[in-house]
Amino acid sequence: MEKKDLIQKLNWFYFLEKNQVELYTAQSQQVEDLYIKKALQRVAAVEQGHVENIARKIRKLGGTPSAIGEKIAPLTGSTAGYITGQAGLIALLEANIKLEEKAMKDYKDFLLRVGKDEELFNILWDHLIDEDLHTAWFANKLAELKAQNAQLKR
Ligand SMILES: [Fe+2]
Ligand SMILES: [Fe+2]
Numbered sequence: 001m002e003k004k005d006l007i008q009k010l011n012w013f014y015f016l017e018k019n020q021v022e023l024y025t026a027q028s029q030q031v032e033d034l035y036i037k038k039a040l041q042r043v044a045a046v047e048q049g050h051v052e053n054i055a056r057k058i059r060k061l062g063g064t065p066s067a068i069g070e071k072i073a074p075l076t077g078s079t080a081g082y083i084t085g086q087a088g089l090i091a092l093l094e095a096n097i098k099l100e101e102k103a104m105k106d107y108k109d110f111l112l113r114v115g116k117d118e119e120l121f122n123i124l125w126d127h128l129i130d131e132d133l134h135t136a137w138f139a140n141k142l143a144e145l146k147a148q149n150a151q152l153k154r
Contacts (some may be wrong), residue, residue: 001113006120009110011125014054015067016103020047023099027092036089036141043134049131053123063115086104086145100135103130 001009021044028040055065107128114120 007058007061010054010058011066017050018067031149033118045129050127082108090145093138096138099129099133103131
């Protein structure tokens, strides 16, 4: 990949990761359940690390990190109000899983195209695995809530 394309692509991830930080931070403030709140704060901190890794790499390549692109509307931190009920939590987790899966797909696609830049290769792998772990946690919590829901309905 040409340097220019590389920087452009990295800026896409910079945008995506910044969105994730914003989203999970907002969610952590909206959720009442303490365990989920703490998990979201922790995930947001990991996403912040991703933002910084990507920004560093962009600068190293001679570019400037810039969050280009449209915000992913229902998935950004703009959703107002408290999320208390189980239905709200389920919707939140489902949206997060979708976003993480999108990030994973983009990281995988990018990994196949980066070529010989070992540093970049390692960054992308680290992020991909982190997103996979986030997805697993969200999916696990989602299954738990759904099981509780089914119990309540009995
Ligand atoms: Fe991330
Ligand atoms: Fe993530």
